[in-house]
Amino acid sequence: MVRVDEGVVTALEERAKRIRRHVVESIFHAGSGHPGGSLSAADALTALFFHVMRHDPAKPDMPGRDHFVLSKGHAAPALYAVLAESGYFPVEDLVTLRKIDSHLQGHPDRLKTPGVEASTGSLGQGLSIACGIAAALKIDGDGGHVFTLMGDGELEEGQIWEAALFASHYGLDNLIGIVDRNRLQIDGCTEDIMCIEPLPAKWKAFLWDVIEVDGHDMRALVSALVRARDHADVPTIIVANTVKGKGVSFMENSLNFHGKAPNRTEFERAMEELA
Numbered sequence: 001m002v003r004v005d006e007g008v009v010t011a012l013e014e015r016a017k018r019i020r021r022h023v024v025e026s027i028f029h030a031g032s033g034h035p036g037g038s039l040s041a042a043d044a045l046t047a048l049f050f051h052v053m054r055h056d057p058a059k060p061d062m063p064g065r066d067h068f069v070l071s072k073g074h075a076a077p078a079l080y081a082v083l084a085e086s087g088y089f090p091v092e093d094l095v096t097l098r099k100i101d102s103h104l105q106g107h108p109d110r111l112k113t114p115g116v117e118a119s120t121g122s123l124g125q126g127l128s129i130a131c132g133i134a135a136a137l138k139i140d141g142d143g144g145h146v147f148t149l150m151g152d153g154e155l156e157e158g159q160i161w162e163a164a165l166f167a168s169h170y171g172l173d174n175l176i177g178i179v180d181r182n183r184l185q186i187d188g189c190t191e192d193i194m195c196i197e198p199l200p201a202k203w204k205a206f207l208w209d210v211i212e213v214d215g216h217d218m219r220a221l222v223s224a225l226v227r228a229r230d231h232a233d234v235p236t237i238i239v240a241n242t243v244k245g246k247g248v249s250f251m252e253n254s255l256n257f258h259g260k261a262p263n264r265t266e267f268e269r270a271m272e273e274l275a
Contacts, residue, residue: 016218019082026077067117067133127163145174152199164203173233176225177235183244
């Protein structure tokens with residue numbers, strides 16, 4: 001395991017809590033959105049944007065930077081929160097989520113939102129986009145890496161596995177996939193809708209390096225992401241075992257909050273829990 005300084009872990013954990021507050025607040029003000037999958041992904045996104053990825057909001061197109069594709073585009077509130085906290089746009093913009101004339105759409109739009117690398121929302125497409133970017137970087141001799149975050153329900157899409165074949169065949173070792181394995185999708189438990197286990201073994205069969213971690217253990221996440229970034233020869237997948245709605249007790253493991261905004265009472269309770 002890659003050693004991670006205790007102070008770094010503590011700072012990232014505090015940052016992740018702030019990201020969760022932004023998620024809940026922005027969805028509350030929008031009156032719609034997807035809190036469950038945004039909250040489960042908050043730790044991974046925090047580790048990426050505030051410790052692992054090479055990026056600079058002052059130089060968003062700098063050569064050699066790392067790239068990020070949010071394949072599970074409905075988790076846009078979490079992506080917007082880390083982009084705002086990184087400095088791509090004002091934090092105050094977050095409460096304009098899904099509002100008329102806002103640059104924060106319900107799903108990421110690269111033509112509207114600073115820091116968004118790919119427009120996503122239709123599930124199953126993000127890994128293909130990430131493969132294209134990674135292949136182009138290889139051809140150009142650019143040293144950047146490409147990270148993409150997928151939902152576990154999304155892995156039921158066949159295009160994911162076509163892209164997985166492409167990535168290993170062309171040796172895209174600059175590509176790192178993350179699966180937000182919270183085990184719930186809009187219609188129920190992933191294993192009831194379409195069983196995807198044994199998940200690590202499937203990715204190994206597609207010739208990817210596989211790392212399985214607790215997706216809410218910041219030290220383990222950072223260690224896994226750094227190891228994946230430094231890995232050579234084959235792409236890497238990180239299976240991050242998470243809890244849907246993590247951090248808000250009444251949202252955790254609840255299908256009700258897959259795509260539902262909290263009411264005022266729920267909002268106030270959630271913000272108290274995340275204080």
